[in-house]
Amino acid sequence: MKMYIEKAGSLTTVQDEGRFGYMEYGVGESGAMDRYSYRLANKLVGNENGEAALEFTFIGADVVFNSDAIIAYMGAEMNAEIDGVSIKRGKPYEIYEGQKLTFGFAINGLRAYLAVAGGIEVPVVMDSRSTNLKCQMGGYMGRKIETGDALTIGGFDYSKKDALLKNKVEAPTYSDSICVRVIKGPQDDYFTDEGLNTFFNTTYKVSPESDRMGIRLSGETIESKNGMDIVSDGITFGSIQVTSSGQPIILMADHQTTGGYAKIATVVSEDLQYLAQARPGNEVSFKCVSLQDMQKGLIHRLFGKK
Amino acid sequence: MEMRFLPAGDEALIVEFGMEIDDEINRKVQRLADFIRSQNISGIRELLPTFRSLMIFYNSNVISYKKLIGKIKHFKNDKEEGVAEKKKILCVPCCYGSDYGPDLKEMSSRLGMSTEEIIKLHSQSDYKIYMLGFQPGFTYLGGLDKRIHMPRLDTPRTSIPAGSVGIGGNQTGVYPVASPGGWWLIGNTPIEFYNPQREKPVLCNAGEYIRFIQISISDYESIQKDVKDNKYNPEYVYE
Numbered sequence: 164m165k166m167y168i169e170k171a172g173s174l175t176t177v178q179d180e181g182r183f184g185y186m187e188y189g190v191g192e193s194g195a196m197d198r199y200s201y202r203l204a205n206k207l208v209g210n211e212n213g214e215a216a217l218e219f220t221f222i223g224a225d226v227v228f229n230s231d232a233i234i235a236y237m238g239a240e241m242n243a244e245i246d247g248v249s250i251k252r253g254k255p256y257e258i259y260e261g262q263k264l265t266f267g268f269a270i271n272g273l274r275a276y277l278a279v280a281g282g283i284e285v286p287v288v289m290d291s292r293s294t295n296l297k298c299q300m301g302g303y304m305g306r307k308i309e310t311g312d313a314l315t316i317g318g319f320d321y322s323k324k325d326a327l328l329k330n331k332v333e334a335p336t337y338s339d340s341i342c343v344r345v346i347k348g349p350q351d352d353y354f355t356d357e358g359l360n361t362f363f364n365t366t367y368k369v370s371p372e373s374d375r376m377g378i379r380l381s382g383e384t385i386e387s388k389n390g391m392d393i394v395s396d397g398i399t400f401g402s403i404q405v406t407s408s409g410q411p412i413i414l415m416a417d418h419q420t421t422g423g424y425a426k427i428a429t430v431v432s433e434d435l436q437y438l439a440q441a442r443p444g445n446e447v448s449f450k451c452v453s454l455q456d457m458q459k460g461l462i463h464r465l466f467g468k469k
Numbered sequence: 470m471e472m473r474f475l476p477a478g479d480e481a482l483i484v485e486f487g488m489e490i491d492d493e494i495n496r497k498v499q500r501l502a503d504f505i506r507s508q509n510i511s512g513i514r515e516l517l518p519t520f521r522s523l524m525i526f527y528n529s530n531v532i533s534y535k536k537l538i539g540k541i542k543h544f545k546n547d548k549e550e551g552v553a554e555k556k557k558i559l560c561v562p563c564c565y566g567s568d569y570g571p572d573l574k575e576m577s578s579r580l581g582m583s584t585e586e587i588i589k590l591h592s593q594s595d596y597k598i599y600m601l602g603f604q605p606g607f608t609y610l611g612g613l614d615k616r617i618h619m620p621r622l623d624t625p626r627t628s629i630p631a632g633s634v635g636i637g638g639n640q641t642g643v644y645p646v647a648s649p650g651g652w653w654l655i656g657n658t659p660i661e662f663y664n665p666q667r668e669k670p671v672l673c674n675a676g677e678y679i680r681f682i683q684i685s686i687s688d689y690e691s692i693q694k695d696v697k698d699n700k701y702n703p704e705y706v707y708e
Contacts, residue, residue: 186517186526188671189601189645288665298605298646300665349475349483394490395602395609397517397524399481421519421602429478457479458533 164230164316166279171310172266174220174375177283177302178276178416180213182291186420192400193293193301196375196416196439197274200238200335204278207235207255209327214282214317215292217308219275220375223266224308226277231259232316233280233327239272239440240334252334255280255327272337272440280327281317296375297417340366340446341437345403345428346454350393353425354405358386362427363449367411371443375417378438380447384409387425395423401430401438403449413438431457472501474538475522479529480514482537485522490611494521495599497546499676504544512537518675519600520609558595558678560704561643561658563634564689565591569657570634576619576653590614591655592681595708596641598673606645606663606671610679613641625651632657634681645671656681659693660703672703680706 168175178201181194195201195218205214217224223241235255236243243250243266250256252275258264266275285292285303294302303312351359367380385405398404402414404424413430414422415438430438431452441447473485484501487494502518505525512531517524527537565588566573577584596610603609613636621637626649629635633644635652644650645662658681662672673679684692695701 183526184515185605185670186515186524187601187675188605189603189607190605190671289670298665300605346476346478349477349485394488394520395600396483396485396519396522397477397481399477399524399526401478419603420517421600426477429476429481431479454476454479454534458529 164228164232164281166232166283166314166316167227167229168224168308168310168312168314169227169263170225171308171312172219172224173222175224175308176218176294176296177215177285177292177308177314178218178294179215179292181416182289182293182295182301185289186397189420190289190298191295191418191420192416193295194291194416195276197238197276197436199436200274201276203253203332204235204237204276205282207237207253207327207330207332208233208278208280209323209330210278210280210282214278215285216276216278216283219266219277221269221273223269223275223277225263225265227261227263228258228316229260231257233319233324234258234264234277235330236266236275236277237332237334238275239269239337241269241275242267253332255330257324257328269442272335273442274439279316281319284315284317295417337437337440339442341441342448342450343434343437344431344452344457345449346431346457347428347451348426349396349429350425351427353387353389353391353393354427355386355388359427361385362411363451366446366448369441369443369445369447373443375415377415377418378413378441378447380411380413382410385411385427391425393423393425395421398422398426399429401432401435402426403428403430415439472541472544474541476534477524480526482525482527482534483522484525484541487521490520490599492597492611495597495611495676498523500546501541501544505541508540510537510540519602555707556595556678558680558706558708559673560706561660561679561681562684562688562692563592563656563658563681564684564686565656567686569686569689570655572653573655576636576655579619580617582616587617587655588683590617591636591641592683595678595680598675598677598679600675601671601673604645604648604663605665606673608642608662608673608679610640610642613639615639619653621651622653625649629654630657632659632661634658657689659689659696660701661696
């Protein structure tokens with residue numbers, strides 16, 4: 164089965180859980196920016212976790228299938244329609260051969276995920292189907308999706324259709340002003356008390372130059388003790404580095420693997436999804452949590468203890 | 470030996486051995502990475518060795534920060550007694566000068582040193598791979614002779630071909646993919662430091678060494694052909 168791209172949208176890429184195991188070779192993880200929404204979209208159409216989906220940024224795509232398909236979308240609200248009839252997030256739909264599925268501008272949130280039952284079949288490169296734009300590798304020919312592309316959809320057991328169509332999850336509402344939890348470090352000791360105070364007690368604005376590599380923030384300058392330069396060390400999804408201008412950058416899915424700026428804090432993994440949906444001009448503030456509390460909390464949620 | 474444990478969020482930990490670029494510090498990073506790999510600790514997702522620290526990515530559902538540190542504390546930084554550590558050296562054929570190294574002549578006049586001398590100095594050291602980063606397969610190398618350090622180009626090039634061998638500041642290295650860059654280009658290697666289609670996409674590992682071997686243009690072309698035909702096997706020496 165094929166999915167034809169009639170209009171590509173502003174930045175549409177094939178993404179999955181990410182590419183792991185190659186960080187030591189200079190290859191970053193990539194993958195869906197908002198893993199939570201990506202996973203739910205996959206789940207709604209009955210895909211196993213890890214199947215590739217489309218990530219839309221700000222403006223979604225228009226697509227047509229050459230055969231009947233089951234689709235679902237999650238993440239940002241993009242006014243999706245099938246042949247002009249509005250469809251909702253968080254719910255699978257059957258789309259018939261030749262029908263047109265369209266997405267508009269993101270009106271709430273920034274990134275939406277379109278999952279198709281059977282998953283998007285692109286070659287697995289270094290254990291992942293994710294597009295790494297900087298390395299021009301993975302995904303659909305190592306690049307963003309363009310108008311005229313035809314994506315192959317994997318096989319799907321149509322007898323499961325009726326059960327699948329009953330799936331439903333709540334669609335999120337994203338706020339223009341978010342507070343994300345962070346764990347201090349690894350280089351919080353590079354900053355003065357004043358600098359840490361600024362970081363934790365003021366609000367930053369998402370800059371329009373933000374992308375899949377990083378969310379650039381602008382706001383009050385964060386003071387360091389002796390500059391921000393360190394001998395480069397490792398970076399993770401959610402590392403917050405402060406550049407020599409004193410402004411923070413939150414490193415996201417397409418982050419470099421190593422970097423030479425001090426990192427004041429790291430966003431906890433559960434909160435990355437909100438940053439992935441933050442739009443230019445939105446407000447971000449930071450709340451310090453302890454690592455031990457986070458990990459205890461996680462275990463409690465997993466095993467249902469209070 | 471001091472190990473500093475620094476959390477990098479709830480899914481990564483940095484174990485830091487020092488603040489400088491230093492051979493011994495980096496060796497500790499490599500040894501800890503080897504130790505952890507040998508322990509098969511469940512919950513560890515991947516390791517990222519850098520100049521002076523090891524980043525450990527882990528699944529906090531499987532192993533907590535506290536437990537992970539407990540395991541790492543078993544690491545004794547003792548060299549195995551009686552076993553001399555052998556260097557694994559990758560021989561990198563390099564065609565210096567001409568179109569392959571367009572900046573070699575200018576560098577020679579700036580340094581007041583013949584191109585032959587520059588080539589001799591560049592190819593006589595074994596360079597340690599401190600870490601990989603910046604691009605897939607880009608090696609940060611230590612050990613460039615002081616006499617051929619060069620400040621970066623005033624105007625970086627917008628595109629440098631893959632395989633270019635350059636010098637920038639106190640560093641030398643190979644561009645694994647075509648990219649912009651501000652280094653002085655002195656040569657080019659026909660071997661691929663990075664090829665996503667290959668079984669091992671990235672040729673080098675941190676902790677290994679690189680030795681540049683001067684080759685002629687005709688050698689370059691024949692190796693390049695072998696690389697294209699998947700017939701080239703990288704050459705290593707152990708010393």
